[in-house]
Amino acid sequence: MNTNQVNLPVLSIQDLSISYGAEPVLSNINLAIQKADIACILGPSGSGKTSLLRAIAGFIEVANGSIDINGQRMSDSNSIKPPNKRSVGVVFQDFALFPHLTVQQNIEFGLGKLSRDDKQATAMKYMHIMGIAALAHKYPADLSGGQQQRVAIARAVAPQPDILLMDEAFSSLDPTLREQVARDVREIIQQLGLTAILVTHDQQEAFAFADKIAVVANGFLQQFSSAYDLYHEPTSYFVAKFIGEGAFIEGQTVERTKGWFAKTALGEMRLSGDDYSHTPTVKILLRPDDVLHDDASPTKAVIKEKHFRGAFIRYELSLSPSNEKVLCFAPSHHDHSIGSSFGIRAEVEHVISF
Amino acid sequence: MYAKISLLKISTWTITGLFAVPLLVVFASMANFDTQVWSHLLSTVMGSYVLNSLVLAIGVGLGTAVIGTYLAWFMVNYVFYGKSLLNWLILLPLAMPAYIIAYTYTGMLDFSGPLQQFLRTLFDAPFNQQMLPDIRSLEGAVLVMILVLYPYVYLLARTAFSEQSAQFTLVSKLAGLSRFQHMKQVALPLARPSIITGAALAMMEAMADYGTVAYFGINTFTTGIYRTWFGMGNATAASQLATMLCLVVFVLLWIEKSSRKHHSRYQSRHAGSIKAKTTTPLKSAGLFVLCAIPAVFGFIIPFIQLMWWSAQYFDKGVFIDYLPLLGTSLKLAFISAALIVSLALVISYCKRRFASRKIALASQFVGLGYALPGVVIAVGVVQVSGAVDININRFTLAFFDWQPGLIMSGSIAILIFAYAVRYLSVAMHNTDTGLERIKPNVDEVSASLGVNTAQTLQRVHIPLLRASLVSAFILVFVDVLKELPATLILRPFNVNTLAVKTFELASDERLIDAALPAVSIVIAGLLPVIFLTMSLEKRRK
Numbered sequence: 001m002n003t004n005q006v007n008l009p010v011l012s013i014q015d016l017s018i019s020y021g022a023e024p025v026l027s028n029i030n031l032a033i034q035k036a037d038i039a040c041i042l043g044p045s046g047s048g049k050t051s052l053l054r055a056i057a058g059f060i061e062v063a064n065g066s067i068d069i070n071g072q073r074m075s076d077s078n079s080i081k082p083p084n085k086r087s088v089g090v091v092f093q094d095f096a097l098f099p100h101l102t103v104q105q106n107i108e109f110g111l112g113k114l115s116r117d118d119k120q121a122t123a124m125k126y127m128h129i130m131g132i133a134a135l136a137h138k139y140p141a142d143l144s145g146g147q148q149q150r151v152a153i154a155r156a157v158a159p160q161p162d163i164l165l166m167d168e169a170f171s172s173l174d175p176t177l178r179e180q181v182a183r184d185v186r187e188i189i190q191q192l193g194l195t196a197i198l199v200t201h202d203q204q205e206a207f208a209f210a211d212k213i214a215v216v217a218n219g220f221l222q223q224f225s226s227a228y229d230l231y232h233e234p235t236s237y238f239v240a241k242f243i244g245e246g247a248f249i250e251g252q253t254v255e256r257t258k259g260w261f262a263k264t265a266l267g268e269m270r271l272s273g274d275d276y277s278h279t280p281t282v283k284i285l286l287r288p289d290d291v292l293h294d295d296a297s298p299t300k301a302v303i304k305e306k307h308f309r310g311a312f313i314r315y316e317l318s319l320s321p322s323n324e325k326v327l328c329f330a331p332s333h334h335d336h337s338i339g340s341s342f343g344i345r346a347e348v349e350h351v352i353s354f
Numbered sequence: 355m356y357a358k359i360s361l362l363k364i365s366t367w368t369i370t371g372l373f374a375v376p377l378l379v380v381f382a383s384m385a386n387f388d389t390q391v392w393s394h395l396l397s398t399v400m401g402s403y404v405l406n407s408l409v410l411a412i413g414v415g416l417g418t419a420v421i422g423t424y425l426a427w428f429m430v431n432y433v434f435y436g437k438s439l440l441n442w443l444i445l446l447p448l449a450m451p452a453y454i455i456a457y458t459y460t461g462m463l464d465f466s467g468p469l470q471q472f473l474r475t476l477f478d479a480p481f482n483q484q485m486l487p488d489i490r491s492l493e494g495a496v497l498v499m500i501l502v503l504y505p506y507v508y509l510l511a512r513t514a515f516s517e518q519s520a521q522f523t524l525v526s527k528l529a530g531l532s533r534f535q536h537m538k539q540v541a542l543p544l545a546r547p548s549i550i551t552g553a554a555l556a557m558m559e560a561m562a563d564y565g566t567v568a569y570f571g572i573n574t575f576t577t578g579i580y581r582t583w584f585g586m587g588n589a590t591a592a593s594q595l596a597t598m599l600c601l602v603v604f605v606l607l608w609i610e611k612s613s614r615k616h617h618s619r620y621q622s623r624h625a626g627s628i629k630a631k632t633t634t635p636l637k638s639a640g641l642f643v644l645c646a647i648p649a650v651f652g653f654i655i656p657f658i659q660l661m662w663w664s665a666q667y668f669d670k671g672v673f674i675d676y677l678p679l680l681g682t683s684l685k686l687a688f689i690s691a692a693l694i695v696s697l698a699l700v701i702s703y704c705k706r707r708f709a710s711r712k713i714a715l716a717s718q719f720v721g722l723g724y725a726l727p728g729v730v731i732a733v734g735v736v737q738v739s740g741a742v743d744i745n746i747n748r749f750t751l752a753f754f755d756w757q758p759g760l761i762m763s764g765s766i767a768i769l770i771f772a773y774a775v776r777y778l779s780v781a782m783h784n785t786d787t788g789l790e791r792i793k794p795n796v797d798e799v800s801a802s803l804g805v806n807t808a809q810t811l812q813r814v815h816i817p818l819l820r821a822s823l824v825s826a827f828i829l830v831f832v833d834v835l836k837e838l839p840a841t842l843i844l845r846p847f848n849v850n851t852l853a854v855k856t857f858e859l860a861s862d863e864r865l866i867d868a869a870l871p872a873v874s875i876v877i878a879g880l881l882p883v884i885f886l887t888m889s890l891e892k893r894r895k
Contacts, residue, residue, distance in 0.1 A: 057524075059524055096519055096522055096525050098522065100540075
């Protein structure tokens with residue numbers, strides 16, 4: 001990276017709001033993506049994540065705020081640059097390959113200004129990179145889903161956009177292939193030094209593909225950080241619930257000499273904040289790997305459900321007397337039947353509470 | 355397991371076998387060439403048959419492709435005033451048989467017609483001056499057929515355009531293409547198979563037409579078949595001409611089939627609907643006029659003219675004739691439709707039950723009847739019934755020394771048989787798709803509850819199929835009501851239908867008297883168009 005240059009983000013979104021008619025879809029989004037970042041917008045369906053992508057591509061107008069690409073204003077409440085003037089490439093959910101054009105013709109489609117030979121050479125180059133050169137003269141209908149996706153990516157990157165946008169680009173693939181393909185595509189994008197944004201509802205896909213993940217839900221950007229931080233340092237109740245598995249138990253806050261603690265059904269836990277004098281109760285996030293099987297523990301929990309997962313068993317437990325639900329991964333030789341109970345203990349390094 | 359031999363299978367084989375006979379008889383005629391007749395035909399009229407039929411088909415194909423495509427493009431891609439009215443209007447010409455619109459325009463544009471007289475007064479021209487080109491020409495025939503056949507292309511092209519993924523528009527936008535460039539490079543090529551299919555159907559109709567070309571006095575294959583048979587009295591040569599016409603139709607069928615074959619390639623998997631573009635008031639008005647023109651000339655003007663003639667001029671004599679005429683036509687259409695739909699149901703049900711390739715192929719062959727011109731079917735049916743009658747008479751003469759005369763030939767039964775050969779596939783199309791919508795496990799549930807095949811059909815399928823059966827009935831009913839050439843050839847003496855009477859009166863230049871039977875056919879023809887429009891509206895919502 002060139003350190004002399006001002007670290008201007010490729011994509012900068014400020015106070016962005018999008019609405020359909022009177023109905024707000026997204027409010028107050030702030031997001032900056034640096035050059036060669038591979039990012040992901042993750043959210044449940046209906047969260048507005050696809051609207052965000054469409055606004056970045058220039059397919060829809062924004063109600064408020066602004067979108068800049070390489071420091072140039074693309075969209076704000078008064079103006080919008082057309083999609084072909086924004087230097088973005090888009091890979092659509094169903095790839096949207098033109099069925100009447102060959103693979104090569106599809107890739108050449110967006111290379112309008114080039115000469116015939118240059119078009120062909122560029123298409124060839126990207127077909128080689130994507131490993132689809134042998135398919136140049138085939139039609140999309142003759143390709144597998146994975147091959148179609150490579151063509152779609154080649155078509156999107158051939159005009160050398162500043163940003164590659166991918167709308168649920170892996171979700172139409174076979175689930176067993178999905179993660180592998182996501183990793184392969186990630187590698188190619190890195191080789192090309194592209195800045196890419198993937199929109200998806202699938203966490204595993206997001207983890208496999210992106211360096212940084214923006215979680216969008218209920219019309220807001222909930223958190224923008226690495227997968228590790230989303231799991232271990234969720235900043236909102238929604239993200240804590242949405243990412244990974246887990247359960248919440250209630251705790252009463254008490255101040256001790258060493259700081260604030262929460263009294264829970266699984267004992268006292270050290271809270272990470274400095275002052276809880278105005279929050280008498282908190283919800284504490286327990287991941288299944290935070291709850292350990294321990295026959296010696298005085299705390300017993302009743303088994304409500306169990307799922308055999310091979311190396312371990314995923315138990316859904318009910319604590320008494322509060323009836324709170326927690327999850328526990330126990331090594332699979334600890335086989336207990338539903339309705340019976342065993343001893344558990346919580347081992348939480350870093351307590352997440354809301 | 356089902357029994358290997360079942361009543362259902364036997365009846366299906368009997369029906370398909372019986373229906374195949376007239377088609378096979380026509381084709382078999384090729385085995386027996388009469389050089390004298392053919393050298394006469396070749397040296398006289400054959401050239402004009404081929405040339406006129408080709409010009410007619412190609413002209414109609416091109417014209418319907420252009421009109422149907424531009425209508426579909428505007429209706430899918432733009433929002434404009436009066437669009438919901440046009441949804442109805444554009445399809446109305448489907449209700450207008452070509453021979454009726456042909457004679458209506460003849461009446462309006464004729465030398466002594468109102469328009470030419472008006473033009474003569476306007477330009478102060480002498481009374482014997484021809485002010486308009488003659489509609490009774492090959493060009494005129496092409497024009498009137500385009501006006502009533504363009505909906506075939508429109509319907510298919512409209513579906514093709516609206517099924518194109520909205521994402522294609524976005525890809526074009528990203529590449530910086532204008533709307534027009536997108537149409538040229540993406541939308542039209544994608545819709546091409548559908549447009550070709552529609553144009554091929556329109557061309558088949560044009561080739562099969564008898565009423566228009568006979569009325570305009572144009573030599574084509576269909577009029578040629580009629581004249582070779584009744585003028586030269588040569589049934590074999592007529593059959594051979596018919597076979598040649600069939601070959602052309604098969605080429606068109608093949609074009610239609612092969613362009614459908616790649617249909618899956620042209621379909622988008624994930625069809626987000628295309629957003630229609632709003633327009634300024636001026637553009638909106640322009641689009642409305644442009645989209646209304648074909649329907650105005652293809653339906654509104656001739657329909658108003660027919661109504662006007664019917665209301666103003668029909669005399670009592672015609673009206674007294676009219677009621678029995680109407681009765682005969684309705685009875686004939688009703689009986690035929692009921693029979694044809696029942697037969698179609700049996701075959702479709704058999705196909706579903708046994709999933710046999712042989713039965714599917716046989717029903718496909720019988721389905722060819724719809725592609726073939728009515729004249730050809732009439733030629734086949736007459737020869738079959740004649741041969742049967744001759745053999746019955748020989749048999750009774752030999753064994754009982756008695757001849758019953760003609761039993762089959764010239765009977766209502768043989769006319770209905772011809773209708774069935776021609777329209778079975780129309781009904782079968784409805785019963786097939788209707789049955790496809792019923793899940794196969796319905797049959798299994800019924801069988802596991804101890805209900806037999808016939809009872810299952812009666813208690814399960816028929817109630818579920820009611821909508822399909824009704825639409826099949828209406829389509830066949832109206833088709834039979836409109837049918838002209840086969841009825842003209844096969845009807846028993848003293849049996850007249852609305853279509854035949856219209857044609858006869860028009861041929862006698864009694865255009866005004868022909869208006870009432872003609873308008874009756876058009877009004878009946880509106881029924882399926884209304885059904886079609888309503889079901890399309892429902893699908894769009």
